Each structure stands twice: as C-alpha cells, then as structure tokens.
Amino acid sequence: MQLNRFLIAGAALCMAGCVTSHVEDDRETTTGLGEGESIVIMAKSYHQGNETEADYITCIEKALRGGSKGLNVVPHQTFVDELFPWFEPRTAPADTKGLPMLMKRPGVSEAIKDLGVRYIVWLDGDTERVAEGGSLSCAAGPGGGGCFGFAWWQNDADYEASVWDLVDRESAGTVSADVSGTSFLPALVVPIPLIARTQTRACKGLAQQLRAFIVQ
C-alpha cells in the first residue's frame, strides 16, 4: 500500500517536470564582447507576423544581465527611442544587407556608438498551446464543494535568436530553443496543478546559450 503511494507521488513529480528541451547554435563568425560594449534584445517585427511575447524579451534581458558574468544589456525601448524611426516595426532592417545604408542615416552610427551596442539579438517565435484534453468538473453546495476529473495540455515554445554584429555589419549566427512541456491537472475533490514552465525553460536555455555564443 505504502509502495503504491510512493509510486503515485513519484509519477506526479515526474509529470510536473516533464519538459523536453533542445537548444543549439549555428555560428557564422567569431564573436566577443569588449570592455564597455553592450547588446540589445529586440523582437522581430509584428508587421512580418512575429508574435514574440514582451515578457519573453524581458526574461531574456534579465537572464543575460544577471549573475557574476552578466552582460551589458541596453533596454530595447531605450534603443528604439534613441534610433527613432529606424527600428520601428515597419522600418527595422530585415537583414544585415540593410545595415550599411542604415548607418549612413543622420545620427544613427553616433547613437549606436554612444549606447555602446555591439550586437543586436533579434528574437523570433512564441509559445503556443498545441494540444489539450481530459475533462474536469467542479460543483459546490451548502455542505461544501469539490472537483473531479483530469485535464492536461501541452505547450510548445520555439524561439530563434539571430545575432547581428554592428561593428562588422554582418550576421554572427543564430541560437535556437525548442521546448515542449505538458501540464496536468488531476482533481479528486481538490485540484492539484502540475504545471510545466515551458516558456521559462525556453528563456533560461536560450539565454544561457546566447551568453556562451556571444562571449565565447
């Protein structure tokens, strides 16, 4: 009997942590961040259909800044405002071929130099619910209430970060994170949520790999 309880508890713990992740990079040039140099994290334009969440960008920024080897990260809104209107969703360069022309615009290269930005990291992708199932019903009456049933859902987080070197005006490469997580919600009177933190895992994985990619 006690063995069964341990098995059930073990299975529940496993289910709570059932997240699979795959992070990889594809390098095109050597990178490195010198003294006083910084990076900026940007979302690719929603004019091109990108739906990267604002909180994911904030998470990546925080993760890269944090720790003893934190990078200098310029807040993306500061960067966009300082370079207005050249990094708006409609006007931002779609690829590195547009960088030389952009740098010739009045005040653009000076603003980038003042901010110390060496790399722009363009984020593309989002977290989506791809499957769900089960059923859960709750009822309440004068004597109390409760829920019974079982529900589950699966979220997939696919993100790609393209790193542009503003000094050499070329693409340095890409880092991608593909994370899948399944959450469960069993209920026997009281619901017990076993949530897979898919997006958080994708943030940590991508940030860790990005830091290694940029600093080498």
Next chain:
Amino acid sequence: MEMPTIPNPRMEKIPVSVAVRIPAEFEHFVHVEEVLGKEKWTIDLGRSNASFFSQLFDHMFDSTVILKADDDPRDYQFDALIEPSIEGFEFSVPSQSQSDAFAVWIRYRMAIFDSVGNRASSWTVSAYGKSEKEGLGGSDSLRRAAVLAMRDAAALIIMQMEKTTKIRQLADGPLAPSEVAPDEMQADAEAPPESSEPESVIGIFAIGGIDDAAE
C-alpha cells in the same frame, strides 16, 4: 491619459516653414463600438492625436506654427500648410482575432496647401499597431496599440512625406496654376485589412482615455 510623446527623430530637418491646422474633429474624437454584440468599447483619445502630430511636425521642419480650428491662416507666414485628418479607425480585440493581442488600424489623410491656399497634395497614410493583452479589462492594451499605430504613422511620415508630397518645393513659393490639384496619393506600406475584418470592427478613430465596459 498621459500624453504620448514622440522621440526626437534621427533625420535632418526639412528646410520648410509650415503651419499645422488641427481640425476640431481631429482633436476631439470619441468612438463607441459594440464588439460581437456584447462588449462595448468607448475610445476617447482626447488631445493625444493633436499633441503627437504637433510634436512630429515640430521635429521634422525648420519652423512650425500650430493653428487652431478657428485661426485664420492668412494671419500667419509659412511656406506650406498641413492639415491632418482621420479617415478611418478600426480595431480588433482578442475575442475577435482569437489571439492574445489588440490591434489598431488608423487611416490618416495629410492635406498640404501652399502659402496662398492652393492644394499641393493629399496623402493617405495607413498605420498599424498591435499590443498583447495585459490585465483583465484590456483598456491599457488597446490604448497602447493605438499609440503604437500613431507611432507607426509618424515613422511612415518621416520616411516618405518629402518624397511623396514634394513639400520641400513649397519653400520656393506658391504653386504655379498648372501644378494645383494633384491626384490623391497612397503612401501606406500596408493597407488595413478592410476586406478580411468583420463588419463589426469598422469604426472611426480617436485617442485620450479608453474605457471598456462589458455590458
């Protein structure tokens, strides 16, 4: 509502002295719309639009004077007169788009006159803004989407106004009679998806305070 501000653009000022005439309906616009027959949205952008465009033209041109609706332009000296107006406003909420985002489309018209009142050009600018839903109501998200659409319009105007309207030429004096009354121009990179939107989202634009009251 806090007035939206526009950053100082990285561009060379256009050497033209302009007057900007703000029509009353541009400055005070309230839009009320019922979405899918249940959510009533009231959009009051107040002076935000006028304030935003006044800042924009002040950044863009050598000198700018803002005229009120009842000011007589003949009392002022300028090379060109710009009169912005709003031709259309559309929005979508998450329950319509089946996403987590609010989206706003604004269609502006920029009428440009020379110093003696001849129409030099009439230019349509279509802008788009999108913001993720945050909080329970959505008022702040819709307001942010509207401000992003205004900012999108500002970026378009900075990039294309001189080329499309040839406003710089008006610094050399009024138009010759043969140059008056040009065709309408479209300078929008992305037309709002009028045909794909449900009829219920078609509306007229505004900015100031946005209240959503589910009824």
